Amino acid sequence: MAAEIIRIESLRYAWPGQPLLLAIDEFLLARGERLFLKGPSGSGKTTLLGLIGGVNRPDAGTVRLLGEDLYTLSSSRRDRFRSDHIGYIFQMFNLLPYLSVIDNVTLACSFSPVRRERALADHQSLTAAARSLLIGLGLQDSYLQRPVSELSVGQQQRVAAARALIGKPELIIADEPTSALDADTRQTFISLLFDECARAGTSLLFVSHDASLETLFDRSLSLGQLNLAQRQENA
């Protein structure tokens, strides 16, 4: 098994008809590492996350997740691999508003038998696994059967985190997950997220503009430092 969760080598990527956006010679994310990735708007952070998740195809070079080059897999195996090994937390949560809190969380296991089995190895049911995460993330029992549309923004973000964490994926990718939260809720959310990642041995790739969070992480990286295309542009 690969020593690192993500290994990028000699990556080159441009959107069709546009100049070179990303040129990354090497990037590694270790198991269990919590990395803060920053960069100005339009610098290519979300594009890079798409390359890591096998949504965008590199023009050159390789992106390996757990040692696997996603673009050597068929598109259905690639989708499965992504669901098995990555949990996503988005800026706008992407929850299903009419489903209950618990159902939003357990839904992640419908797309991944691997995560379903892992959740059931530790708990008697998927509902119990979801409940344990939600309580760990600070959501009270009385909210768990309600439709998520009845929750506050901060509460919805905890549901999104529980959905990403259920079944212990090796990697959580979080794209601006705290931008809708106020400063206090943000710090609490991050510290609860860290606790749950540590418990599951999950690595965290956290993209944000919010420099106040940077020092909380094991490592902080600016995409400009990493990206040769941007360095050449700025030279």
Ligand SMILES: Nc1ncnc2c1ncn2[C@@H]1O[C@H](COP(=O)(O)OP(=O)(O)OP(=O)(O)O)[C@@H](O)[C@H]1O
């Ligand atoms: N689907 C797409 N098709 C074509 N160009 C795109 C597409 N998505 C992004 N781009 C372009 O790629 C560049 C980088 O965009 P990207 O969303 O990766 O930046 P970002 O750093 O995540 O920005 P932000 O912080 O504002 O979310 C931008 O110039 C954008 O216009």
